[in-house]
Amino acid sequence: MRLTYTESERAFRAEAADWLQSALSGEFSDLRGLTNRVSAPKRRLEWEQHLGQARWSVVGWPAKFGGRDATLSERLIFAEEYAAAGGPPRLNHLGVELLGPTILTYGTDAQKSVFLPAISAGEAIWCQGYSEPSAGSDLSAIRTSAQLHGDQWSINGQKVWTSLAQFSDWAFILARTTPKSVGRHGLSFLLVPLDQPGVSIRPIRQITGDAEFNELFLDDARTAADNVLGKVGGGWEVAMSLLGIERGVSTLGQQMTFRNELDAVMAAARRNGTAKDPLIRQRLAQSEIGLRLMRFGALRMLGGASDNQTNAAITYKIQWASWRRSLGELAMDVLGQEAEIAPALPAGEYEMPMLTELFLSSRADTIYGGTNQIQRNLIAERGLGLPREPRGDLKG
Structure with missing residues (x-):
């Protein structure tokens, strides 16, 4: 695991940061800091296409398919800078981060030439x-x-x-x-x-x-x-490969989003005085330590040997899901009754404040993508080699 960057990698970071800051301060300033995954779909589609035109949509892909042939370190750098700049949730996350790399691995030449350029250009979600x-x-x-x-x-x-x-x-x-x-x-x-x-x-x-x-x-x-x-x-092999990719480079960008959420909780605690509560301060410190440990763990997972990557991947999901669920609970304890108030919108709708949405959405983190219980089974069976849990009469 290498924690320093080369001169060319620092130049790549500067180029990415400059472009993102310019785009998200100008034409797409309305999307900066957006966290809701269903808001402004038309504008986010335009953002996907803007990324594609500048070849920032799929930096790790081959250049002939719209990428930049970026190294692993450069892909990590872009994911970090994207989150740090307040880039909106990717409307085509599943195409860009999961399906595209799977097509690169399993696709025929015809499939690659048909599907990959459309994904990178934001023309197919x-x-x-x-x-x-x-x-x-x-x-x-x-x-x-x-x-x-x-x-x-x-x-x-x-x-x-x-x-x-x-x-x-x-x-x-x-x-x-x-x-x-x-x-x-x-x-x-x-x-x-x-x-x-x-x-x-x-x-x-x-x-x-x-x-x-x-x-x-x-x-x-x-x-x-x-x-x-x-x-x-042979779909099972392809499906499992895709799920492995889900634990890949995007995890570092995900952690930058977590960084923004934790910073918001800390800011709220300082604003309303709850940061003076010793128990709240201890939980904030634990959240900070947990986030830093996740970063080093993800770097080790991405830079390690294949066996280490597999074992790290099956523990990472339960780690971040449990951490974020706890962060959502901490956010509610920091905000108190303020967390129960949402601004009213026309037609009886409402818009959740960021930290309230964090709490509600984090309830699902330990369920989707593999429940905590399933992840514990995987850790026990695949990581530790313990006997398989009985699964009824199903074979395979």
Whole structure:
């Protein structure tokens, strides 16, 4: 793990910081500091396209697909500078951070040439079709099916908790393509256009008042026979690879967002005097220590050998999720009754203050992307080699 930067890396940081500061102080100043993932979708789409035009959207990708061939250190630097500059949540996070790298690994040359430039340019927004009502943490229990009819797949089923589906053009979907297959066998990773009669999207209103998540219904939805990433029946490998990428470089940018949230909690504590409370001060100090430990842990994970990366990745999710949930609770204790008041908007709507939204949204952190209990199972079984937990009659 190297904690210093070369002269060229410092120059890269300066270039990225200057561009971000200029863009977010000028044409896109209205997006600076935005934290709500469903707000201003049209403007955030324009921001995606602006990033693409300046080749800042996918810096780690090959230049021929819209990237900058950035090194791992440079990718980390850009993620940090983006968060430090107050860049808005990426509308195409799933396409840029998850699907794109997976296509680079598993895609054919034709798939790379079709899908990657559209992602990097902000012309195609993607969502993820994994979870189902009966297959949340147990992803291998999915029931969505796909059958090949001529030159098209026909897909039937339901996905749930589909983030930002209402703004997306495409979905990458895990479906069962081998009839009567069980568990992780017989699954395929399909790339499916959403603008078609066989697709309907129903937003799910959350505790924050927003609808970031959606139900996705597939009723004889179609996609081309060639739109399979990896091998037919080999979707589990592709899906697991994608989830591994989720624990990758973007974690450092995520931590910069956490840094901004912790700073806001500290500022509120100083403003209203709760920082003088010794218990509050102790919890603030614990939050600061936890965040710094996460940073060094993530750097070790990204820079280590493959075995160390795997073990670190399965512990990182439970670490940051539990930390942020505790930070949300601390924010409420700092704010007191102030946290219960939200400015009213027209038509009876309301807008949550940043720290109140932090508390409410962090309730889900220990559930999505692998519940804490599932993560503990992974740590025990994969990391420590303990016996597998009984899983009923399912095989695979």
